[in-house]
Amino acid sequence: METIQSDVVIIGAGGAGLRAAIALAEADPSLRIALLSKVYPMRSHTCAAEGGAAGVIKGDDSLDLHFGDTVGGGDWLCDQDAVEFFINEAPKELTQLEHWGCPWSREKDGAVGVRPFGGMKMKRTWFAADKTGFHLLHTLFQTSLKYESIRRFDEVFTTDLLVSDGRVQGCCAIEMRTGEMLQFQAPAVIICSGGAGRIFPFTTNGAIKTGDGMALAYRAGVPLKDMEFVQYHPTGLPGTGILLTEGCRGEGGVLRNKDDYRYLQDYGMGPETPLGETVLKTMELGPRDRLSQAFWHEDKAGNTIPTKWGNCVYLDMRHLGEEKINERLPFVRELAKSYVGVDMVTDMVPIRPVVHYMMGGIHTDINAATPMPGLFAAGECACVSINGANRLGSNSLTELLVFGRRAAESAIAYLNGAQKPAVDTAAADRQAAEAEGRIHALFDRKDGGETIAGIRDAMADSMESGAGIYRSEELLKDTTATLADLRKRQTGIALKDKSKVFNTELTQTLELSCMLDVAQAVAVSAFERKESRGSHQRLDHTERDDTTYLKHSMAQYRGEDAPAIDYLDVVITKSQPGVRDYSGAKS
Amino acid sequence: MSERQITFEVLRYNPETDDKPWVQTYAVPCQEEWVVLDAINYIKDHLDTSLSYRWSCHMAVCGSCGMMVNGEPTLSCKAFLRDYKGNTIRVEPLTHFPIERDLVVVLDDFMEKLTSVKPYIIPKKEKPVEEGEYKQTPRQLKNYKQYTMCINCMLCYAACPQYGLNDEFIGPAALALTHRYNLDSRDGGRSQRQEVVAQHEGVWECSFVGACSEVCPKDVDPAGAIQQMKIASTVDWYLEHLMPWRGK
Numbered sequence: 001m002e003t004i005q006s007d008v009v010i011i012g013a014g015g016a017g018l019r020a021a022i023a024l025a026e027a028d029p030s031l032r033i034a035l036l037s038k039v040y041p042m043r044s045h046t047c048a049a050e051g052g053a054a055g056v057i058k059g060d061d062s063l064d065l066h067f068g069d070t071v072g073g074g075d076w077l078c079d080q081d082a083v084e085f086f087i088n089e090a091p092k093e094l095t096q097l098e099h100w101g102c103p104w105s106r107e108k109d110g111a112v113g114v115r116p117f118g119g120m121k122m123k124r125t126w127f128a129a130d131k132t133g134f135h136l137l138h139t140l141f142q143t144s145l146k147y148e149s150i151r152r153f154d155e156v157f158t159t160d161l162l163v164s165d166g167r168v169q170g171c172c173a174i175e176m177r178t179g180e181m182l183q184f185q186a187p188a189v190i191i192c193s194g195g196a197g198r199i200f201p202f203t204t205n206g207a208i209k210t211g212d213g214m215a216l217a218y219r220a221g222v223p224l225k226d227m228e229f230v231q232y233h234p235t236g237l238p239g240t241g242i243l244l245t246e247g248c249r250g251e252g253g254v255l256r257n258k259d260d261y262r263y264l265q266d267y268g269m270g271p272e273t274p275l276g277e278t279v280l281k282t283m284e285l286g287p288r289d290r291l292s293q294a295f296w297h298e299d300k301a302g303n304t305i306p307t308k309w310g311n312c313v314y315l316d317m318r319h320l321g322e323e324k325i326n327e328r329l330p331f332v333r334e335l336a337k338s339y340v341g342v343d344m345v346t347d348m349v350p351i352r353p354v355v356h357y358m359m360g361g362i363h364t365d366i367n368a369a370t371p372m373p374g375l376f377a378a379g380e381c382a383c384v385s386i387n388g389a390n391r392l393g394s395n396s397l398t399e400l401l402v403f404g405r406r407a408a409e410s411a412i413a414y415l416n417g418a419q420k421p422a423v424d425t426a427a428a429d430r431q432a433a434e435a436e437g438r439i440h441a442l443f444d445r446k447d448g449g450e451t452i453a454g455i456r457d458a459m460a461d462s463m464e465s466g467a468g469i470y471r472s473e474e475l476l477k478d479t480t481a482t483l484a485d486l487r488k489r490q491t492g493i494a495l496k497d498k499s500k501v502f503n504t505e506l507t508q509t510l511e512l513s514c515m516l517d518v519a520q521a522v523a524v525s526a527f528e529r530k531e532s533r534g535s536h537q538r539l540d541h542t543e544r545d546d547t548t549y550l551k552h553s554m555a556q557y558r559g560e561d562a563p564a565i566d567y568l569d570v571v572i573t574k575s576q577p578g579v580r581d582y583s584g585a586k587s
Numbered sequence: 588m589s590e591r592q593i594t595f596e597v598l599r600y601n602p603e604t605d606d607k608p609w610v611q612t613y614a615v616p617c618q619e620e621w622v623v624l625d626a627i628n629y630i631k632d633h634l635d636t637s638l639s640y641r642w643s644c645h646m647a648v649c650g651s652c653g654m655m656v657n658g659e660p661t662l663s664c665k666a667f668l669r670d671y672k673g674n675t676i677r678v679e680p681l682t683h684f685p686i687e688r689d690l691v692v693v694l695d696d697f698m699e700k701l702t703s704v705k706p707y708i709i710p711k712k713e714k715p716v717e718e719g720e721y722k723q724t725p726r727q728l729k730n731y732k733q734y735t736m737c738i739n740c741m742l743c744y745a746a747c748p749q750y751g752l753n754d755e756f757i758g759p760a761a762l763a764l765t766h767r768y769n770l771d772s773r774d775g776g777r778s779q780r781q782e783v784v785a786q787h788e789g790v791w792e793c794s795f796v797g798a799c800s801e802v803c804p805k806d807v808d809p810a811g812a813i814q815q816m817k818i819a820s821t822v823d824w825y826l827e828h829l830m831p832w833r834g835k
Contacts, residue, residue: 110722
């Protein structure tokens with residue numbers, strides 16, 4: 001087995017991983033950086049983000065306002081020290097991206113433009129038309145090519161963390177091109193592997209978002225935090241789940257039910273705003289959790305429109321006019337035309353809520369450090385937490401920049417710390433050999449009549465029915481039982497493809513196992529949280545309960561058993577829990 | 588929902604067991620709104636778990652799933668079955684690239700070429716982040732914006748007859764990205780990129796067939812970028828040889 005020695009290994013080369021790599025290379029050109037990804041960096045799912053990245057730059061805005069929006073939007077489950085750090089750093093990071101060439105949309109005088117976004121009291125979302133994530137990712141990737149010290153390993157699939165004496169020592173990974181196992185020894189590892197939307201059947205997330213990095217850390221003993229908080233984006237295209245950015249509503253798009261009625265006014269987000277006039281933080285510019293929940297109620301009330309892809313409501317953009325749509329939202333116009341055959345210039349687009357983002361993830365502190373010495377995490381795979389119980393749109397692109405860099409800085413501080421961490425090479429070798437043995441054993445499994453697609457679909461359907469927009473003890477009991485069963489049944493999948501080169505049956509099997517672990521953490525955490533907060537809504541516990549649950553859920557891996565759920569206090573510095581008010585009636 | 592039976596002829600190649608590529612056929616019950624990628628996923632899930640291919644976003648932005656569909660370089664997630672008449676569709680890996688396995692091609696060549704053209708801002712003068720953003724008017728943005736839209740899907744390399752003949756040619760996507768940075772008002776790196784671009788394997792290798800721009804799923808128009816760079820290189824040459832005192 002080939003062994004690669006590095007100072008820092010980064011697992012995942014999307015926005016957070018690339019930002020971390022660049023920060024490491026800039027801080028110290030002598031650092032040996034290994035940047036691993038199961039895909040080429042430009043395929044990472046950051047590319048699918050559309051709407052924008054939040055950061056305070058305009059004179060009428062303030063850091064305090066961004067703080068208040070974020071903490072309230074997160075239903076007070078955010079760690080406020082982390083939010084404050086994040087908001088302070090946000091404008092610097094977005095400006096840095098500007099210097100690196102990100103084609104931000106501009107105002108007439110050449111200044112960076114900002115657009116309104118849901119749950120934000122001011123316009124503060126920087127955007128590059130409606131392909132912000134794509135441009136951000138490619139800007140970072142292309143910029144990373146400047147640095148010779150960033151050694152990329154494209155299309156390697158990380159299977160295990162190496163851990164000795166409680167400290168991370170590197171990881172091992174399958175080189176997909178050869179099927180050979182590689183061992184990466186390094187005293188510091190940063191996980192930036194993205195979310196896990198594929199545990200649900202209907203998601204905006206690409207095929208690669210299978211929670212691999214979350215599972216790596218979880219199995220190594222690092223808790224997964226706040227996993228029950230899963231964001232449904234209110235406007236996905238039916239059938240495919242393709243995202244129509246919140247920018248649609250930011251630019252003035254409205255939601256209508258089957259009677260053309262702007263139903264959000266019935267769910268605490270009224271009164272109705274005049275067509276074509278966006279009023280911040282109300283109606284269509286309410287937060288994502290509230291909008292998705294309103295859809296659920298409309299559907300139950302029979303106010304949705306049946307389509308062959310399930311029940312929908314309409315996103316109406318017609319009043320914006322062709323010129324504005326082409327300037328600000330050309331990509332979503334093209335997507336709606338291609339995938340549902342509707343031109344938003346002349347027709348309303350059918351949409352429905354779609355799983356979009358995991359607020360939860362690998363437990364990290366404000367320094368992007370996990371409890372395991374040497375192990376850091378950033379981006380969607382991590383939970384700092386700045387997003388609390390509901391992320392505000394456009395905070396996550398900024399988050400991966402701020403905490404990608406932070407993780408790099410923390411890794412450097414760790415390397416230079418008093419203890420001078422070193423790798424126990426004998427232990428690492430032994431663990432890597434064991435990991436390789438486990439992969440080989442997969443090829444020898446007996447056929448138990450199970451299939452990847454069969455177990456994956458059963459998992460996803462069970463998540464949707466039990467851990468969807470609304471949950472209950474009864475529903476979650478079913479889901480947790482199903483998941484426990486599926487975790488056992490997956491050993492009955494026999495690999496028919498015995499080859500080494502680019503064996504995607506093998507990687508899908510590994511991904512499925514990661515998804516099942518992550519899904520179980522979501523469902524069990526949801527079962528244990530007997531309150532309603534943000535994106536976690538319980539039909540049997542409809543109120544927020546700050547006395548018991550103003551706390552982070554911590555799911556601890558317990559092998560074949562379901563995880564143990566523990567709780568950790570939320571950090572509150574200056575904003576006491578209050579009422580989330582998105583009615584337009586307030587001052 | 589109406590179903591349509593389509594036979595997919597898929598090129599298979601496993602370097603461990605096959606001397607050369609061969610064709611396997613699959614009968615797939617397709618939904619009318621499907622794209623080619625949906626049918627391939629159906630094959631993978633229900634008919635043959637050993638088929639290898641790349642895909643992720645299913646919304647034509649990650650650039651993973653480029654393939655030859657009925658002989659044309661195509662993003663399979665954007666190739667709607669309704670646009671294909673007949674009952675047979677042929678799917679092959681992108682041409683002009685070595686096959687790694689089945690529909691997966693080797694991308695090393697492009698990754699090296701992309702790196703060689705320095706696709707990043709080389710500022711005229713370093714400006715600290717604390718000094719804020721560079722001003723860039725909407726007109727200046729428009730100047731290069733089209734060339735930022737490249738998703739690196741490699742369809743243009745598969746379409747380019749010159750790249751097929753001579754793989755030393757830097758090729759459409761990498762040249763379009765070179766042009767993108769040259770045109771950016773924040774950049775001062777054009778002369779550094781010219782060393783690569785103005786050589787024979789750079790812009791001059793292009794014979795302006797324009798196939799790259801035709802297949803581009805993002806309307807980047809690499810052919811237009813290359814022609815503009817040829818003109819700029821020619822101007823450089825004249826300035827250097829006829830007016831040698833300029834720029835010295």
